[in-house]
Amino acid sequence: MRHHPPLDIEAGFKLIVEHGVVMTRIGKHKKISGEVMKIGELAKRSGLAASTIRFYESRGLLKAVSRQSNGYRDYPLEAVAVLSIISDAQQAGFSLDEIKQVLPEDSSSWKHDELMAALKKKIADIESLEVRLAQNKAHLLSLIQLIDAKPDDVDCKDNAARVMESMGIGSKN
Secondary structure, eight states: OOOEEEEOOOOOOOOOOTTEEEEEESSSSSSEEEEOOHHHHHHHHTTOOHHHHHHHTTTTTOOOOOOOTTSOOEHHHHHHHHHHHHHHEEEOOOHHHHHHHHSSTTTTOOHHHHHHHHHHHHHHHHHHHHEEEHHHHHHHHHHHHHHHHTTTTTHHHHHHHHHHHHHSSSOOO
């Protein structure tokens, strides 16, 4: 692997290199030496497919990429952490467009206010979704209870009509 000048990571995240693996941590800044790698090595270290990495690059999420004269891409060691941040953000419910809005050009230029606003908005979105899911769950549980309360002398067709009528959907004939 070729080496780049040391990379200064600040603004809430730091990259820690242990046994050749990059990890992100929240905390004070730390300097690390930058190395470059080909996409296969980056895929192995990040656990993502090369096609996914190329897709993120085409969407503008992975920016610090250089190309050799033969067209091969060189990715800095920092790319492993950026891919980890992208994956973690997606698992937290962020869309790629939302991630792109807060992901800085380089890891030393995080915009604190924008990042905090995006995180707080996502929490509000999750809380709203939790309320809707709780309402849906309560509705389904009451529907199950209504269906299960079928009188013994009522067949399924009549029970369905009874359930629909109690839900205000149909009327008894």
